[in-house]
Amino acid sequence: MSDLRDAASDGGDVEAGRQRVRLTGLVLVGLLLLVTGYLVGVRSPWAAHHPRVATGTAQRVPADVPLAYFDDEHGDRVTFRLDDVVWRSGDRTGSDSIPPCLREPGQLVDVQAGLIEVTRPFGSGSYERVLSVTCPAG
Template sequence: MIGRLVKLSVLVGLAGVVVGVWLGSTRATLGPAPLKTVDATATYENGFGRASTEDDEQQFVFDVRRIPWVSGSKVGKGDPPCLRTPGRKADVEIGYRDIRLPDGRTTADVALWIRCR
């Protein structure tokens, strides 16, 4: 009886591993997910950066105090030099990812870094 229980447990465990490997290889990306970039115009308003592409097809809102940035040869995190004056427009490049929302159908573009132009 105990021998059959052990065999059954091992078989169920192996089946779980096989299914897990299959699901992981077909449903998940391997390695870092690709990052997309887009040129946009951004402004600083009340602690947040707001940016949109020229055709307004994509819009982004991000926390200016936390976003990683590049400006010329300088690199930093928070308070990018091109977005320190409220209301002033700045040309930027935004690195972003499409994030699937909890409903499973909708995605949102999330800004991960900006480059001041």
């Protein structure tokens, strides 16, 4: 009779071990799905991308076109259309118009710019685009 109890308890141990293995496997699969979902959601080209804010100088080109250059603190230059950015100057904001601090051609102005990296089609690199300009208050 003692042998029957030992055999029954051994079977229970085996079943408990199988449940632990099954539970561990389910937890691992869940973690794998979570990490994969994160990577697809954050790194995917279809996911929302947030601009980085860079400090530097901007200068409107000396011509009658709404075009300017932004030079960040690392010396990288980005060309952008002045009428294609959202801007803030003090408590005023706007879009579809030229930022007030960049209305004079050739004038160098300290600004903050919202930049986003855009991937070129067909895997041929990327470039930065200015999305917003914050002019100094005044």
